[in-house]
Amino acid sequence: MSGAVEAAGAAYGGGGFIGSARRGCCHKLRPVAVQAVIFDWGGTLTPWHTVDHEAMWSALCTSHFGELASASLAAAIVAAEAELWQAANQQHRGATLADLFARAGVTPAEAFVADYFAAWEPHTFTDPGAAGLLRELRARQIRVGVLSNTLWPRDRHEQIFVRDGILDLIDGAVYSSELGVTKPHQEAFRAAMAAVGVTNPAACVFVGDRLYDDIYGAQGVGMRTVHIPNGVVPHFSGATPDAVIHTLAELTEVIDTW
Numbered sequence: 514m515s516g517a518v519e520a521a522g523a524a525y526g527g528g529g530f531i532g533s534a535r536r537g538c539c540h541k542l543r544p545v546a547v548q549a550v551i552f553d554w555g556g557t558l559t560p561w562h563t564v565d566h567e568a569m570w571s572a573l574c575t576s577h578f579g580e581l582a583s584a585s586l587a588a589a590i591v592a593a594e595a596e597l598w599q600a601a602n603q604q605h606r607g608a609t610l611a612d613l614f615a616r617a618g619v620t621p622a623e624a625f626v627a628d629y630f631a632a633w634e635p636h637t638f639t640d641p642g643a644a645g646l647l648r649e650l651r652a653r654q655i656r657v658g659v660l661s662n663t664l665w666p667r668d669r670h671e672q673i674f675v676r677d678g679i680l681d682l683i684d685g686a687v688y689s690s691e692l693g694v695t696k697p698h699q700e701a702f703r704a705a706m707a708a709v710g711v712t713n714p715a716a717c718v719f720v721g722d723r724l725y726d727d728i729y730g731a732q733g734v735g736m737r738t739v740h741i742p743n744g745v746v747p748h749f750s751g752a753t754p755d756a757v758i759h760t761l762a763e764l765t766e767v768i769d770t771w
């Protein structure tokens with residue numbers, strides 16, 4: 514997600530593993546050729562950063578609303594953020610920054626929002642290996658997608674991709690802030706497939722750092738999955754990825770075997 518989701522680290526609910534019947538068979542049968550690779554954003558296309566949300570909101574509120582009001586405003590925003598991420602984790606309900614501020618009872622000035630994104634900026638830089646990887650995928654005629662659980666609007670994500678020189682390498686992107694549902698809801702994965710113009714989930718590979726949101730979710734619609742573990746996101750025992758890599762550079766080697 515946006516880093517905001519990634520850093521939230523809320524516990525996940527349970528749930529059966531839908532894709533288990535498919536796992537294990539794809540190596541025995543001739544696999545469908547890969548037509549698209551869809552990436553999670555935070556912790557996947559951009560390296561994992563642990564962010565202290567309370568400290569960030571406190572500094573922002575102090576700067577904009579003064580010392581006296583800061584503590585209660587920051588606490589309201591932190592609580593609202595936790596509630597929205599809980600809704601994402603448990604009900605797979607998407608939300609926006611506007612939802613966050615409304616829930617917290619805060620009316621943010623443009624400058625407040627600008628400073629919020631400025632505070633996040635150091636945590637948004639794309640993995641240096643991403644651009645080369647996306648070019649390699651495209652050279653293989655594989656379409657490239659992004660599916661992110663995020664409160665942020667599309668234009669913020671696209672500014673980041675422009676800054677880091679990868680926007681033109683992405684065929685389609687879906688953000689939960691626009692969709693109204695979050696991973697692992699199947700609708701999110703189907704929207705991502707539609708965004709890259711692929712109709713067969715077996716021809717899609719999903720790459721992500723979260724076993725529940727990313728791997729379990731993608732397997733639920735029938736995609737192949739690649740996990741990039743980071744040791745920080747909550748464990749989920751109900752899904753086993755088709756492959757595990759530790760750097761993006763390892764991905765093409767996996768895909769070339771499929």
Ligand SMILES: [Mg+2]
Nearest residue numbers: 514553555556
């Ligand atoms: Mg992630």
